[in-house]
Structures are given as C-alpha cells and as structure tokens.
Amino acid sequence: MTDQTPVALPRINEPAPNFTAPTTHGERSLSDYHGKWLVLFSHPADFTPVCTTEFIGFAKAQDRFAELNTELLGLSIDSHYAHIAWVRAIKEKFDVDINFPIIADLSMQVAKAYGMIQPGASDTAAVRATFIIDPEGVLRAMVYYPMSNGRSIDEFVRLVEALQTSDANKVATPEGWKPGDKVIVPPPATAEAAERRSSEGYDTVDWYFSTREL
Template sequence: MTDAPALPRLNEPAPDFDAPTTHGRRTLADYRGKWLVLFSHPADFTPTCTTEFIAFAERADRFAALNCELLGLSIDSHYAHIAWMRNIEEKFSVHIPFPIIADLSMAVASAYGMIQPGASDTAAVRATFVIDPEGVLRAMAYYPMSNGRSVDEFLRLLEALQTSDAHKVATPEGWKPGEMVIVPPPATAEAAEARMGEPYDVTDWYFARRAL
C-alpha cells in the first residue's frame, strides 16, 4: 500500500511540475520571477468550464499587468485542449492566450490535490493556486464540480497579496486598491498602549487602519 501524496501547503514551495501543454512543455521554474495562477477544470467541452476559461481569457491582460501568468489544467489530451480552444474562439469569439496542461497521467493534479475522490476519481475539481515569484504557494481554493469560480476574486486576491508584501499590511474583507488597509496589531502590552496614540484610524488597540 503506497502513501497518498502530501497535499500542497500555504507558504511552502509549490509542487514542481514538468508537463506538456498547448504551448509546449512547461515547468514551474519557467515562471520564476513572476506570479502564477494555476487552475484546473474537470473537462474540456463542458459549459461551466467554458465560462471560466472565457473569463480568464478576457482578464488575461489584467493578470499580465500584475506580473502574473495563467496556466490551465485538466485530465484531457492536448488534442482535446486545442480543439476546445478553437471551438471557444469560433463560437464565442474569445481567444485563449494561455497554455493548458494536458495531465493525462494525473501527475500534476495529484501533486496539487486536484483529484478529490468524493467528487471524481478521473477528473480534476475546480482548484486554483496562486504561486509567487519565488515559487511559494500563497493561496489556494477548491470549488465543486457544479459551480464556477469567480475570476475577479482571484484578481482581487492577487492585488491584495502584492499589497501586503509591498507594505507589510493586511487587507480587510473584500479589499480593493485605494481602500484602507489594516495595520498589524501590536505584540506587546507597551505597544498596545502606544497604538492608541498613533496616527492611524484606530478603533481599538488591535484594530487600526491606514491609507496607503
């Protein structure tokens, strides 16, 4: 009996991969120095997945402006991927500009925990992974087969992560650029006392916000 592969964990190196795609072979190292959104879908030529790919394609330039590449994946052949991409362009007038991994061996899907036996043993669920320029997994989300994800939420999350990294702050629920950010709470009683007099929007010692 073999052990199940360990699932990826936040703030640790993302699982490496070397896989065939619709743009040739891709490895995790190819994306060094850039952010990467790696996302899986259950199958080509399915309606919900089609809406998601259209949304990713329509926002590809916005991801690129944030130094972020997109990389799709499903357990279909690259021939099926190519046919589906061509069909989306023909039927919906949307060009798919990013590569799609053909993960017939399920090696990448297994490494990233995209195979959920409760949903399917032969298809990847709707999983999304945000990987930073150092190859570290910073965020992940899993969706059921029946419901499409919000691509705008992953754009928002990417901007929030980059803001937190750049300014050493946290962001509140639903934060968008231009809104106030959260100042990390003090870690000592002395700092907590001092916080009340600091030039922030202070509600209490543990809850303070500021503009960027």
C-alpha cells in the same frame, strides 16, 4: 465503494510542488515562471459548459493579470489534442481567444501533486482548484470549488492584488478589500506597544484593530 484515502494537499507558504508537463504552448515547468506570479487552475473537462465560461472569464481577464506580473496556466486530465480542439471551438463559437497554456495531465501527476483529484467528487477528473504562486515559487493561496459551480475570476484578480499589497507594505487587507481601500496595520505584539497604538496616527478602533491609507 469510493476511495476514502486522504488527499495530500500542498501547503500555503511552502514551495509549490514542482512540475514539468506538456501544454498547448509546449512543455512548461514551474521554474519557467520564476520572477512572476502564477495562477494555476484546474477544470474537470474540456467541452463542458461551466468550464467554458471559466476559460472565457480567465481569457478576458488575462490583460489585468499581466498588469500584475501574473501568468495564467490551466490544467485538466485531457489530451493536448482535446485542449487544442476546445480552444478552437471557443474561438469559433464565442469569438474569444485562449492565449494562455493548458496542461495536458493525462498521467494525473500534476493534479495529484496539487490535490486536484478529490475522490468524493471524481477519481478521474480534477475539481475546480486554483493556486496562486509567488515569484519565488511559494504557494500563497489555494481555493477549491465543486464541479457544479463556476469560479469568480474577478476574485482571483483581487486576491493577487491583495497579496502583492500585503507583501509590499507589510499590512493585511480586510474583507472585500480593493486597491484604494484602507489596509489593516499589524496589531501590537507587546503591552507597551498596545498602549502607544492610539497615538501612532492610525485610524484605531481598538488596540488590536487599526487601519491606514496607503
């Protein structure tokens, strides 16, 4: 019988669960990433085809993340020996270097703290979970994928860009937003402010929906 115990999930806009764990680049802690954005992502297992495509995708996008002051940190419930062997195999077979660390979470402590273990999928393997953590260690976004389907790495680059834009400009971003697109102005909070909105110079469709260029 499958364990139906609810999975405890971290919560957006609260401190991300702290951790210290062995990785392919030595021990890493959440505090090591203070002052940087962090994309922490789990995969079900080393030496599996979908996970291999995702790691190649993250590796190819690493420079784009670096331009956004963002580090990458992978995780699975495999040993660091398996991680090292897999990284070497990716280099040999696909000619792609994996230059970011991978947590060896054999104890499942990090995976459980972040809700990466989903009993409906597996009790012993992490699902494809992705967490974006800001420079203050606050969890800003989390996305879960099933084991059978790979993630879009471009979407996580876009999401980091969107989060940073919202923080810097106190705005929201619409569906599919990319740098250079208009952003959404926060809606008025009072009837008086709503009355003024159409004269404030924004591209206003209705009192609650206004956009502007950055």
